[in-house]
Amino acid sequence: MSKTLLITGGASGIGAETARQAATRGYAIALNYRTRDTQAKKVVADIEAKGGKAIALPGDMAREADIVRLFEETEKALGPITHLVNSAGTNGRRGRVDEYDAEVLANLFATNVTGLMLCCREAAKRMSTKHGGKGGSIVNVSSMAATLGGRLGSSAYAASKGAVDAFTKGFAREVAAEGIRVNSLRPGMVLTEMTEGRLRDQAFRAGIEASIPMHRVGTSAEIAQAVLWLLSGESSFITGAMLDASGGGYMI
Amino acid sequence: MSKTLLITGGASGIGAETARRAGARGYHVAINYRSRDAQAKAVVADIEAAGGRAIALPGDMAQEADIVRLFEEAERALGPLTHLVNSAGIDPSRGRIDEYEREVIANLFAVNVIGLMLCCREATRRMSSRHGGKGGAIVNVSSMAATLGGRRGASAYAATKGAVDAFTKGFAREVAAEGIRVNAIRPGPVMTEMTEERLSEPGVLAAVAASLPIKRIGEAHEIADAILWLLSDEASFITGAMLDASGGGYII
Numbered sequence A: 001m002s003k004t005l006l007i008t009g010g011a012s013g014i015g016a017e018t019a020r021q022a023a024t025r026g027y028a029i030a031l032n033y034r035t036r037d038t039q040a041k042k043v044v045a046d047i048e049a050k051g052g053k054a055i056a057l058p059g060d061m062a063r064e065a066d067i068v069r070l071f072e073e074t075e076k077a078l079g080p081i082t083h084l085v086n087s088a089g090t091n092g093r094r095g096r097v098d099e100y101d102a103e104v105l106a107n108l109f110a111t112n113v114t115g116l117m118l119c120c121r122e123a124a125k126r127m128s129t130k131h132g133g134k135g136g137s138i139v140n141v142s143s144m145a146a147t148l149g150g151r152l153g154s155s156a157y158a159a160s161k162g163a164v165d166a167f168t169k170g171f172a173r174e175v176a177a178e179g180i181r182v183n184s185l186r187p188g189m190v191l192t193e194m195t196e197g198r199l200r201d202q203a204f205r206a207g208i209e210a211s212i213p214m215h216r217v218g219t220s221a222e223i224a225q226a227v228l229w230l231l232s233g234e235s236s237f238i239t240g241a242m243l244d245a246s247g248g249g250y251m252i
Numbered sequence B: 001m002s003k004t005l006l007i008t009g010g011a012s013g014i015g016a017e018t019a020r021r022a023g024a025r026g027y028h029v030a031i032n033y034r035s036r037d038a039q040a041k042a043v044v045a046d047i048e049a050a051g052g053r054a055i056a057l058p059g060d061m062a063q064e065a066d067i068v069r070l071f072e073e074a075e076r077a078l079g080p081l082t083h084l085v086n087s088a089g090i091d092p093s094r095g096r097i098d099e100y101e102r103e104v105i106a107n108l109f110a111v112n113v114i115g116l117m118l119c120c121r122e123a124t125r126r127m128s129s130r131h132g133g134k135g136g137a138i139v140n141v142s143s144m145a146a147t148l149g150g151r152r153g154a155s156a157y158a159a160t161k162g163a164v165d166a167f168t169k170g171f172a173r174e175v176a177a178e179g180i181r182v183n184a185i186r187p188g189p190v191m192t193e194m195t196e197e198r199l200s201e202p203g204v205l206a207a208v209a210a211s212l213p214i215k216r217i218g219e220a221h222e223i224a225d226a227i228l229w230l231l232s233d234e235a236s237f238i239t240g241a242m243l244d245a246s247g248g249g250y251i252i
Helices: A013-024 A037-049 A064-078 A102-127 A155-178 A202-211 A220-231 B013-024 B037-049 B064-078 B102-127 B155-178 B204-211 B220-231
Strands: A003-008 A027-033 A053-058 A083-086 A136-141 A180-187 A242-245 B004-008 B028-033 B053-058 B083-086 B136-141 B180-187 B242-245
Touching: A003 A013, A003 A064, A003 A102, A013 A027, A013 A037, A013 A053, A013 A220, A027 A037, A027 A064, A037 A053, A053 A064, A064 A102, A083 A102, A083 A220, A102 A136, A102 A155, A102 A180, A136 A155, A136 A220, A155 A180, A155 A242, A180 A220, A220 A242, A242 B242, B004 B013, B004 B064, B004 B102, B013 B028, B013 B037, B013 B053, B013 B220, B028 B037, B028 B064, B037 B053, B053 B064, B064 B102, B083 B102, B083 B220, B102 B136, B102 B155, B102 B180, B136 B155, B136 B220, B155 B180, B155 B242, B180 B220, B220 B242
Parallel strands: A003 A027, A003 A083, A027 A053, A083 A136, A136 A180, A180 A242, B004 B028, B004 B083, B028 B053, B083 B136, B136 B180, B180 B242
Antiparallel strands: none
């Protein structure tokens, strides 16, 4: 059976690395991006150069119309979607609660939570045996921030990931008997475009590394391997699970 | 580098299936068993027939002297241990709390918790870079019972697995910077020698399957695949994680 994987936020970081690794494992890939047009096309070119199949599709995961169109265009180009990775996410603006800006919060939740849920809706409509689909597998990229509320100034981001985890558990139960597996992956600190600005500060990075039991940050490749394993048939009895990929969590 | 895996409780169920699959993936396997002598030797014979290398070693994981000897004998026969799966576990007579017998509970904790912790001690003394070791990976077989307290009458069993999870998290942090990864897998209901008697009672299998979102119980090989993935280098940033392999947990 041919495997078609849609990755939201696939132009950078964990999404891009997942796309590259997935292609070498025989998936045809639709790679969604919002603004990183050149980067998305570079990932596609890299995959094609190795004999894989991939397309890049623009779309803002905070907008329902873009999401609906993304799924339609993916299927038109690559056929039925069998796998989905919800990797699109934004960090919002860091800050204490007394500094919150309503619009920033709304946008954070629109992308990280509502957009992800609508992507799952579109996937369920296509994958569920209840709708004539052949099943599928979904991984939602959450964060270790969901477990303890995040580092200082990240409570809002943590809240959005907490919502992702709770949604994943409920959604997984809902569609488990309809052939769809759904799991969350919770990366700890990983070097990506989303985090590299902060991690460039050497003192900050040293502090982060000291706070991780493994004493290092993770790589996108390590997270992508976990995403792909959860997507694969080897995890056939695993659904509704939250997998921490965090170097041991936090020193306490 | 040659990979040497010790599996406690390796003669049956999840342990035996993990041994067979590990043998096929190039691990040298030491299979511990307590009473299932013929079964342990059958697993060894299967692995050898497939071109792998394995030995069977008797030992009661409730006895410290047996545990210490097991590690010595495994190393003498196969060389330095690089991987450990703590699969030995018991699920004795079920009952409400008002029926508890002190000795039954003591033995339950001796095998499921203290024995497992002593196996981790022996592994750490050999794997930790602090002791001149080259690192390693450990998987503790917990249970979904740890998450919600288990099904009726299983509170004591659930308590032992809750202890395994908490120990795994703390232990993982302690040795994360010494090259050892430690994770727990939490299987839901799986047909094994430990569960088959209960699952064979009239109506029980159907009722258990109906309580699982995926509407079926798991198979030992599905758990073994997850264990072997956690042991592998693909899980290099994953330590201190609890991975539910449960078909979605419980319908609520």
